[in-house]
Amino acid sequence: MPDIITLQHVAEAAGVSAKTVSRVVNGDRHVSATTRNTVERAVARLGYRPNLAARSLVTARSYMVAIISPHLRGYYYSELHAAALTACKAQGYHLLIEEFTRSGKDDLMRLEESLRQMRLEGVVLTPPLSDDTALLDLIDRLGLRCVRIAPATALGRTDAVSANQEQGMIELAEHFVSEGHATFGIIASPSAVPSEYRHQFLTAALVQRGVDPDRIFIEQLDWDGPITRAARAAAARFLCAAPRPTAIFAASDMVAVPIIQFALEQGLRVPRDLSVAGCDDIDIAEAVWPPLTTLHQPIREIAHEAISLLLAPASAAKRHLTLTMPLVVRASTSAPSPDNVNSK
Amino acid sequence: MPDIITLQHVAEAAGVSAKTVSRVVNGDRHVSATTRNTVERAVARLGYRPNLAARSLVTARSYMVAIISPHLRGYYYSELHAAALTACKAQGYHLLIEEFTRSGKDDLMRLEESLRQMRLEGVVLTPPLSDDTALLDLIDRLGLRCVRIAPATALGRTDAVSANQEQGMIELAEHFVSEGHATFGIIASPSAVPSEYRHQFLTAALVQRGVDPDRIFIEQLDWDGPITRAARAAAARFLCAAPRPTAIFAASDMVAVPIIQFALEQGLRVPRDLSVAGCDDIDIAEAVWPPLTTLHQPIREIAHEAISLLLAPASAAKRHLTLTMPLVVRASTSAPSPDNVNSK
């Protein structure tokens, strides 16, 4: 038995032509049941597997798509990649995971090289790459299909999938206001995944529910150092504000956790003296103390829908799918204690 | 300009044969400097990129390797995959990430199909798959090169890379003992990543340093539910023990975090009343409160070395690389408070 079994071998074993074997293997219906049976048995007996390279060469199809992200690590991206991988496999596709950081001029060229070599059939872009115009141009130039996750600009340019940040922020605002909070700290995280508009949505939702805009403090996260330190610094600034916020929205869980830590160190009780809500619902959110109230990102669903859109027949009209972000209330938020409400 | 640029087009543009272009592209040195120059310019001008499928077809090489893991999600695996991806890219290889869970009979067959289709050049196995005999047999049968991460059995069968669990546990034991702890709780996590021997190493190291074996309590983690609940249950059992442990080793950070949470809820001070150490050094370890003392898993280095071993020329003698696990002392461990040391 030869080391590598080709269509030819199967054809000989089954006493038919190579093309017929090809038909059977590819599920072409124009084959008689008996022939199909013979061939299938030969395939099974010989352990034949089609050579993807050969098939790809002649069909000019690769059965590969890529997902391009600025990072490979971190909860958000690794969940996204894992889910995309699963979705691709289910459809018989392979997924290439590409890292793309905009540091030098030739990054784009290297990416182009990689994309063209693989003869990809489509790409998924993750935020904030979804809004990288040069990248979108490249993809257009290569004639690649594209689905963007959480794009903020040029919404009609490609198919897209987003979580509904605005709805999430409204839910959170309702939660805070109904608990009786009146003074807020919001961390705005410009380059955060996946949206820079969260704090605007939240502010708007809060004001719309009667919160005094002067009692909403916004702090920018300093991305130049470790995120833990940046979060603590922002928390420190909130705690100096007058009146002091009784509720903080932290832009992400990775920011919420060190904020809570900092508050606890300062002798504050969480949530009694300070409620803190995060965003993402990462795996650790329910393991920390107190468990985090947070907005759940439907990451797996997002990835799944993105791949479905990518592999489904294109439609002339661009599709944009929006998924809700459920609020998961745990123990890091509650009504403020009376002393705080009255304070100052 | 044709949509797809082939060697032929470049050859015509440069006025040479296709083979010469091939030589230049592949860095063959038997080409005159002038010819090489002409060709390179034509390549650049036309934006030529070799077609991997064609190349793969004729060379029977795919420039692809796979990493096979039981999960796609979770810190340990996603870090491993990300690092492996980076290492592969640096060497001009592509990485296929495969999920393999042993649930049904035909899982192995499906994996075989996937591996054979892709004409892989090698695979990396992650724990506990590194000890799956049937999987190893399949890989042998397919004639695939293989590097295992943290194997526990059949050590001479393939190349391998491990973190030095024993050295790590010794460091931790020294830390605990030198802080003055005398009573310990150890969580044994049989199916945990990446080693079931940790608790044995730690117990041995502790005893060797004079700890009374009767004062080492070992609890099994119940994997049937959410890990948070299992961890809390184990912690509860420790807190009932007499004498009560003043130091707990938690098998992983994901277990350590809810244990600390539970202890805090019970009114214990951490680390004064109870020191807790984890293992892995996941990203959240320094963001929680108190920051976690933990053994750092050199995941990136492990992945990097595994890929290097896989792509380096095979050697007749199997190689096994062992990387140290540095102890990262943070604030979740300290000397026990006097009341606890004396208690019972």
Place this chain on the structure above:
DNA sequence: CTGTTAGCGCTTTCAG
């Protein structure tokens, strides 16, 4: 319903 012919883009002989 089935087989033949041709060729995808590249690299490997083996000659010049």
Place this chain on the structure above:
DNA sequence: CTGAAAGCGCTAACAG
């Protein structure tokens, strides 16, 4: 140092 011919394993087009 360079080129011509052959073919990797598969499928598209056309016959039959």
